Amino acid sequence: MSYKLMLVENDIVLSKAIQEYLIDQGFNVYIASNGLEAFNLANQYNFNLIISDIMMPLVNGYELLEKLQNTKALSKIPVIFLTAKGMTKDRIKGYDMGCYGYLSKPFDPEELVSLIKNLIARDISQHTSTEKCDxxxxxxxxxxxxxxxxxxxxxxxxxxxxxxxxxxxxxxxxxxxxxxxxxxxxxxxxxxxxxxxxxxxxxxxxxxxxxxxxxxxxxxxx
The missing domain is CATH 1.10.10.10 (Winged helix-like DNA-binding domain superfamily/Winged helix DNA-binding domain)
Structure with a gap:
């Protein structure tokens, strides 16, 4: 599977564990330790999906999503938030900003893979149909x-x-x-x-x- 993902997580141990799991599932996975590094990588590589923590130094997850959406070439990249923040208001903020999904730590990696596979299926469906969902x-x-x-x-x-x-x-x-x-x-x-x-x-x-x-x-x- 050539699906290219970027994982944005400042916890190096956790990011490596998630990366290895996703690689085992057949995905191409790049790692960034903060939103600024992620934004720079997004300008260099054509990512299909970004999985990002929210609480990070320099540029947090919300700020990263905003920067992506304000950049025409990157505005269509879906973002899944992966964070310890679990309050309803935080989830709603992510939804309102346009994130694709929201997983709270600790999480089951199978749930993350399920979200990714669902996104792949939706992408395929969109390419074969002229129907717009608004x-x-x-x-x-x-x-x-x-x-x-x-x-x-x-x-x-x-x-x-x-x-x-x-x-x-x-x-x-x-x-x-x-x-x-x-x-x-x-x-x-x-x-x-x-x-x-x-x-x-x-x-x-x-x-x-x-x-x-x-x-x-x-x-x-x-």
């Missing part, structure tokens, strides 16, 4: 039916939980969670989890399935 053009009145289990999974995705965390809460396999997330993306015509969260919140997608969640036998949240 959340601002989605009809608020569009009727989308969710099964009780899909509603439960969506509820947890909006909370920013990983597939592994969702599988534990719902007492099911990670593979099943991935299947439900894929269904949700198809039903909403969204290309990634970030847009799925935005679309669901903006269109109050879960408002009509409260009773379904209660009947699904999963957790009840305040």
């Amino acid at each position: 959340i601002s053009k989605q009809s608020i009145n569009q009727k989308i039916h969710l099964t009780p289990r899909e509603a439960s999974v969506l509820d947890l995705v909006i909370d920013g939980l990983t597939n592994k965390e969702i599988s534990t809460i719902l007492d099911t396999s990670i593979r099943n969670v991935e299947k439900y997330v894929s269904r949700l993306l198809q039903k909403t015509n969204m290309k990634n989890r970030t847009l799925l969260v935005k679309y669901s919140i903006n269109n109050k997608l879960l408002d009509n399935v409260t009773n379904q969640r209660a009947n699904d036998g999963t957790r009840t949240r305040e």
Whole structure:
């Protein structure tokens, strides 16, 4: 697989561990220790994806994403945030800025690989279709039916939980969670989890399935 990734992480031990794991999965992986170094590398190499920590010296993850988006040649590179920051407001900030995904440390490396593979699949789909997916053009009145289990999974995705965390809460396999997330993306015509969260919140997608969640036998949240 020729997919070229850049990992931006100031923890050298962690970055090496993640790099080795991703290389074993068949990816080309470059490493940067801060956002400034990452930005310089992005100008030298044609990356398909950037996986970045947020709290870093010189240029942090948010600043890196902003610099990329303000550079025409780099503005389309998707960014996955990998960080210890887990507060909802931090996830929302990343989503609002346009990050592709958001994983909180500690994380399951399989979850990261799943995000990457989903991005690859979406890229392939975009190249073979002229359909443009724009959340601002989605009809608020569009009727989308969710099964009780899909509603439960969506509820947890909006909370920013990983597939592994969702599988534990719902007492099911990670593979099943991935299947439900894929269904949700198809039903909403969204290309990634970030847009799925935005679309669901903006269109109050879960408002009509409260009773379904209660009947699904999963957790009840305040």
